[in-house]
Amino acid sequence: MSIAASIENILRPRLPLATNCLIPLHRAISVFFPTQRVFLPRLLSSSASSSVSTTIQDDAQSVETEEDSSVPAASGRSLIDVNPPRGTRDFLPEDMRLRNWLFQNFREVSRLLSFEEVDFPVLESEALFIRKGGEEITHQLYNFEDKGGRRVVLRPEITPSLARLVLKQGKSASLPLKWFTIGQCWRYERMTRGRRREHYQWNMDIIGLSEVRAEAELIHAIVLFFERLGITSSDVGIKVSSRKVLQAMLRRHSVPESLFAEVCVIVDKLGKITIAEIEKELISAGVSFEAVNGIIGVLSIKSISQLEGFLGSDGEAVVDLNNLFFYLLNIMATLNVKSLVGKLFDKAFDREGKLRAICGGGRYDRLFSTFGSDDIPACGFGFGDAVIVELLKEKGLLPDLSRQVDDIVFPLDEELGGMASKIVSSLRRKGRSVDLVEDKRLKWVFKHAERSKADRLILVGNAELEKGVVRVKILATREEYDVNIDELVSSP
């Protein structure tokens, strides 16, 4: 610790309250906290030790706290790259307010559904994500080897961590678990499409419920979320589909069950490749001609009645879907988005079809057996922070999220800083958000108050202080009045 001076006994103030001790101090004052830190040292000591070696105090270029002072440009020396790593984001205050607002809505809907929040490390063991199959996700893993030689990843999704934690809980977990989390996910891909390498994702998962009610609850959450944000059924739709339909079709045509996984992978390409290409791939996978026709037919089904025509009304797939819609109808009956029910599809998507899916999810009972446990019924969804914001922007549904300061306190003279501090401290203890501004011109302060959407401006002046008051300006109404200083600084 470079404790150049450890000071005690300062209950005896060294300076009387009325001196000019608040006249602008030398810049770059060095009262500081220590270098032995909570966990990781902050930059202070190192920057000091690496740069102070050439000159001890040379602050001629320091920024003055003047009218609209701003960050100086680099003068000659080569500036570091000021951008965050490729594909990642900084969040300025206005970005952060939007993100907090969005997350707040995620959290509030999760609370309404009585889900509990959990979280996992953004860094996970690679083994958790290495799976069979040629999905995008395994090709785009943000993986690397740590210094201990372990293969790790910045997680591309949250579900495997959640499943890991469920297994870790073991017998102590009382099912069903209803968990949600909001976390950052990563992928590594060449930055060709301008897509980012990270995003935040809201996940809701139900572990231990095999009934279709679990799916209904998750859809309920998504609908409540849309409703809160002012998104209607004319903006978005939700698609629902059942793998059992495909299974039933394969069984009907006596396609070996060992082919099911491969068929799913091929059929999942719908929308990315043409129907003709899907047909071709299915045939080269060994699916019979009739079965291919059946599968293609099933892909174009648009209603349950059509589906009943294909599979009959007593098949598992049809019963499940009917049950789901029965639940949803009872839920929607009290929601303002009734017509949404009429267009229940397969995921949440924008009606105009311009954006990628808003969210997606489903059942993953089988995940647990790939992790070496018995299977556990589980389903959930992931809801990203990117597409929804694009949609809200397009629909003009983004809220006005300006900064909100309660009070700005401004001493008109430098020697009034002590009194201003007292007032600031007292107001903060009363729960008000207070900004103390000094060494600025009054014009700047008014501009600043406007930018900060401050309620009140409190001016501490000598003339008023002599009368025992300060001047208070209500910024919205331009009202002005004096307030007794004792009222302001008294404890609540």
Place this chain on the structure above:
Amino acid sequence: MSIAASIENILRPRLPLATNCLIPLHRAISVFFPTQRVFLPRLLSSSASSSVSTTIQDDAQSVETEEDSSVPAASGRSLIDVNPPRGTRDFLPEDMRLRNWLFQNFREVSRLLSFEEVDFPVLESEALFIRKGGEEITHQLYNFEDKGGRRVVLRPEITPSLARLVLKQGKSASLPLKWFTIGQCWRYERMTRGRRREHYQWNMDIIGLSEVRAEAELIHAIVLFFERLGITSSDVGIKVSSRKVLQAMLRRHSVPESLFAEVCVIVDKLGKITIAEIEKELISAGVSFEAVNGIIGVLSIKSISQLEGFLGSDGEAVVDLNNLFFYLLNIMATLNVKSLVGKLFDKAFDREGKLRAICGGGRYDRLFSTFGSDDIPACGFGFGDAVIVELLKEKGLLPDLSRQVDDIVFPLDEELGGMASKIVSSLRRKGRSVDLVEDKRLKWVFKHAERSKADRLILVGNAELEKGVVRVKILATREEYDVNIDELVSSP
């Protein structure tokens, strides 16, 4: 997309409300959302495609939603490692409630100080953290090369990212900036001391204020935080020190300014190595014998009056410290922690001396020039999530943070699921946190209600429904009464 069936037109329900369609469904039902996802696919499709290939439906081992059902043990197959990567944490609901409570306090204090929240990627360019000097921080970087050959790190601290963003803002930033952030920081060290590799850190920073008022505001924030949590001056102290004191001492003994950085690094080791070792290192660095004695003398100073004895009362260091304490006294005058002022030290630490520092920080004006910009006055602190929780535990100050569900709705008969869903949906729209429970015994439901700290248990039974009511039990008072169903399901 494996859209086996896309369904429309389900405004015409396929099942009448009164049928037995809610009789337990086949397990592992497969109604699911699609594989084309928001951003990164969830695990569903892959787990299905990798595991379903051998057997289509074999749910004999699935967990039944029975009395106190819990996660099954692995049966023979080798279980994945259920622990998070070494040195990292999972957050179960109870952990997350504590974390949210702590962060909420960080946020609330930041709001009181009128700081704005910002955020940065947890992954940063390594260049931002590679500095001269032999600090722990550079040895323990969690760094690696990404697939594009870039050197990146999981940030060990947040300040460099913040400085980067300030520079990125350039002229558009109106100083002073008052920013806070709460983020995860990483380090890589051999796990010998049981220390974690990640922690969350609350940072508050003021950019563009050279006056000691900036330090006073930051200390104010820390004091307010402690006060909110019930931590008193008998629990913690705050140390304050000034590098200028050391500078003044070096100047007095004509130590070349080029040695200042090195002297700082050596002096920072105080507490880790002995005074004798510090003396030895200073001498081998080329500091004169008298200067070493002066430095050692200064390290033991405990009050400003002592300091004045060493340096006189008009030196920069003494003036700065006096000013800081003047500010702090005015702040503390309205706080309940007056005696804290009496022991202002150098960082926040626990009085018993058992724990590492609770938080630390200071000025880093010079950081900007190491980044190639002109210097900008800046100071801030980092406040970790680990030591404070240890302290709160020890002092018995951790709050009771149990789960809080408003209503639990339980249909007594399976066919009442539809009506229960209607009630649940309606209550949620009214802002209540509602858990729908089905297929459990009443005993389990009561236990669950107790665990969830539910306000009300709403029982949907056939006999009551015939009278148009449901049974409501207030769990705290054990009151019971009937509520008209129309009241519950009406829109607000």
